[in-house]
Amino acid sequence: MHPSLSFKHCPSCGTPRTPTLEKAIRCSRCDYLFYLNPALSAAGLILNQRGEMLFIVRGKAPSAGKLALVGGFVDFEETPEQALSREIVEEVGASIEEINYFAAFPNSYQYGGIVYPVIDLFFTARLHPDSAASIKDRAEVAALEWMNPLDVDSDSLAFPSMRQVLSKWQQSKRHPIS
Numbered sequence: 663m664h665p666s667l668s669f670k671h672c673p674s675c676g677t678p679r680t681p682t683l684e685k686a687i688r689c690s691r692c693d694y695l696f697y698l699n700p701a702l703s704a705a706g707l708i709l710n711q712r713g714e715m716l717f718i719v720r721g722k723a724p725s726a727g728k729l730a731l732v733g734g735f736v737d738f739e740e741t742p743e744q745a746l747s748r749e750i751v752e753e754v755g756a757s758i759e760e761i762n763y764f765a766a767f768p769n770s771y772q773y774g775g776i777v778y779p780v781i782d783l784f785f786t787a788r789l790h791p792d793s794a795a796s797i798k799d800r801a802e803v804a805a806l807e808w809m810n811p812l813d814v815d816s817d818s819l820a821f822p823s824m825r826q827v828l829s830k831w832q833q834s835k836r837h838p839i840s
């Protein structure tokens with residue numbers, strides 16, 4: 663269910679409303695207006711010194727048991743790069759460097775009965791040479807895998823946006839722009 667369909671009352675004055683699929687929650691009685699914008703997430707195409715890419719097996723819904731890139735939602739007052747660095751520490755205890763924007767794709771994230779519209783921002787990054795990755799959050803991360811990124815079937819990833827970005831990255835390596 664889209665977030666706009668879950669508001670059966672005005673969040674400000676409590677007037678009952680008929681939920682409709684809209685970009686904003688708008689109250690005809692008190693003029694309350696709340697825009698429903700996509701959330702931002704940041705995820706990493708993270709390479710180690712052997713050129714392997716970091717993947718996790720998701721530990722929880724949505725898509726538990728499927729392969730994913732490490733990342734998470736951007737908090738208030740945080741840059742996407744800060745969010746990515748924080749998530750890498752929280753989930754796999756590693757530090758990263760050379761964080762560079764690569765691509766963005768729209769996604770939707772189903773959780774708690776709501777489907778959140780999301781823009782997934784993807785960054786390339788390197789594992790810091792003095793850092794190692796290990797599972798820190800067993801609820802989020804069921805397993806951790808360093809894989810040859812050109813061998814990974816993008817269809818095995820959890821979300822369409824991750825499939826799209828891995829395909830794009832693989833194409834950029836196989837057919838570099840000269």
Ligand SMILES: [Zn+2]
Nearest residue numbers: 672675689692
């Ligand atoms: Zn109202």
